[in-house]
Amino acid sequence: MHDHRQGESAVTWLYPKLVKGEGSDDDVVASARPDIASNGMRQMGAQALQSIGDQVVSAKTVLPWLLTAVGAPGSLLAFLVPIRESGSMLPQAALTPWMRRLAARKWAWVGGAAAQALATAAIAASALGLRGWAAGAAILAALAVFALGRALCSLASKDVLGRTIPKGQRGQITGIVTVLSGAVALGLGLSLEVWGGDVGAELLAALLLGAAGTWVLALIVYATIREPETEPGESGDGSSWLGRSWQLLRHDPTFRRFVLVRALLLVSALSPPFVVAIGVANHGGDLTGLGLFVIAQGVANVLGGRVFGRLADRSSRLLMVWCALGASAFIAAFLVLLQVPAARDSEWLYPVTFLLLAFVHLGTRLARKTYVVDMADGDRRTEYVAVANTAMGVLLLAAGALTGLLAIWGNEWALVLLAVLGVIGALMGRSLPEVSAGSARAA
Template sequence: MAATGESLYGRLVHAEGDVDAGIDETARPHVARNGLRQMGGQAMQGIGDQVVNAKTVLPWLMATVGAPGVLLAFLVPVREAGSMLPQAAITPWVRRLRSRKWAWVAGAAAQAFGASGLALVALNLEGWPAGLAVIVALSVFAVGRALCSLASKDVLGRTVPKGQRGQINGVVTILSGAFALALGLGLELWGGDVGAGLLAALLLGAALAWVVGLVVYAGVHEPESTPDETDQRSGWAAQAWQLLRDDATFRRFVLVRALLLVSALSPPFVVAIGVANQGSSLSGLGLFVIAQGVANLIGGRIFGRLADKSSRLLMVWCAVAACALTTGFLLLLLVPAAKESSWLHPATYLLLALVHLGTRLGRKTYVVDMAEGDRRTEYVAVSNSAMGVLLLVAGALTAVLSIWGNVPALVLLVVLGVIGALLGRSLPEVSAR
């Protein structure tokens, strides 16, 4: 069985650089097993993510249960910022664990609980109570996601050497993309309304995926560490500020990451412009799920390898590509034939999803590779908490600009992306190349 696991892992992951770099000697005999279990557990999470998606499925859920439209604006902030903001606060608890994998298991359980709550809302509630219950269940889900996000990078850094981490994230992306493509095609073939019963079934299936994932992930052979019992009287907020103030490289990384939100925040505006120009035909649930699935399938393996070679350059070039795509889209809107075409908006959405995947894999690999030990946990937590705040600020700015139309918001994102790409070139190289 061990030989089979080694063989499978060798087919999926090509070692780059020193195969023992950055991990404890007790973890070295278990790299293949640990890598496969992390792929399996996180692939189950990726499958669930395609269903509990604040940009696609959950808006359909809100519409199906008749929730007030004003509550739609809270879905993405609660899902994204809600999974980032708590991380600095929960870091002391995670660092006191001998095995950080149990934080991931707890987070997966919370996500399963949140998804199950969303399914119950679909079946039993309507109107304002349904909308508020969705927000509450999504908040529980987001806290669970914060735990998984924080623990997964730490466990990956402690059990898998440099040169292989980006590829593991890439394989996970491919597997979740394959599911997204199958789900999207299934919804397109369904042909009928996406009703409450179907949504509830999908959400319960997502909850089951997290349960399977936590069982698989619990088998990771993680070297135990001495619990961190350092004095926390100064508070997590003060410690986070001290890290940002004193660590210039980390501070620059957080700034660059904040400026590279162009690929993350542009797609909703592209879709809104498309709906305004083409009507509701672009708002089909299956279309957006398919686009995300295709992007993951195409980019997962490629970007995973590139992240292991240079996560810094991957972030920079994907940001450049996102800015170029968005600019090209805005210019094509000035051409009447292109503006009225049926391919411009979905094609732009797909390409932005693809380059966003590269940006995301690049920055995830960069933050894992740039530190060792408990320092990695601090980097992940503080950067994500800072990003939660900055995401809310960026979202507010683009929301204000969108009062005058979606184009000004896209122009702002392009400008920020160009600045981020220029600053990203000055980050130090931390990958195995």
């Protein structure tokens, strides 16, 4: 018992050193207020472990290399990002009625983490035991299970965060997790660069098995969160989840505008692959090293995590606006520099642009996650998160198809469209209401 109290005391001392309160704790129920520090540390620990795994199970870096290493057909590469990203968003509105029936939402996160651990282990087993079409199909099937587990974690994490942590601290928690995952990504990327040898299926399978272990540790930590249990909510009013989602979008203008703004902010998410494709076309295979882009993502997370986390707590609305403008400006500068032969032939133009876009994309992600958690309470928050993510899953597929069509005439045209959409999103974002604790205190 003495050791337990000492551990709690250490947590109580460390948490305020990491997270600065921007507002009161009135938006957290009284029974949960004594556990804010311990719950915050547990969520940071579990989500940091999950983020470590995410650096390995990446549809933009590691998994494309894995499919190539096992001899899977190149056509399967096109399915990685849609399955990983849209697959984790589309089911969320359908999962909401079930989620509302849970008194403690942390168990949904635990189940989602277990699914991701098993799916990651299955991907590793496929890499070791299969080749060609069979390996590719098995990896994609496991990735679909992974995405479903991620949908549960995404939906539950924001709900648990809102129930246990007050406004003014939520963005900082996400920011600290981002810094930790960025440090891991940086270490992984540097290790791959130092390795310098063939990054084969066996090495990637070993990394994947290690990543599966991080999700097991994460679910153990997350299960210890002291979430205030409430009476299970009703599963709905008898209408289908699709009908309820449509009604929410139709009758809640603020929420509808947020979803539209978030869709327009896809500029920083969708543009990096086109930058890489242009670089590869101009430099052959010199820009295709796995470590290089893992390093760029890690540097962006380490540099931006704490800063963007605090800015999100002050005004997540303004952070969305400025990051969208930043992404559009970086794309415009990149397109201009492509017209200059010396810049176009430089090996630094493409990784630096990738880094800058990863940096502002991080700010966009932290801002919109904090905004949607702060804008509602209780089961309304669960619904907001689910419907927004399901709508984004559909819009992500549509935007990917549209930019892919434009890319037939040249990757530059896809980037032009994304830059224009980013500016429109920033202008619309200015009209969103302020919901952050920092902006309310300033007012």
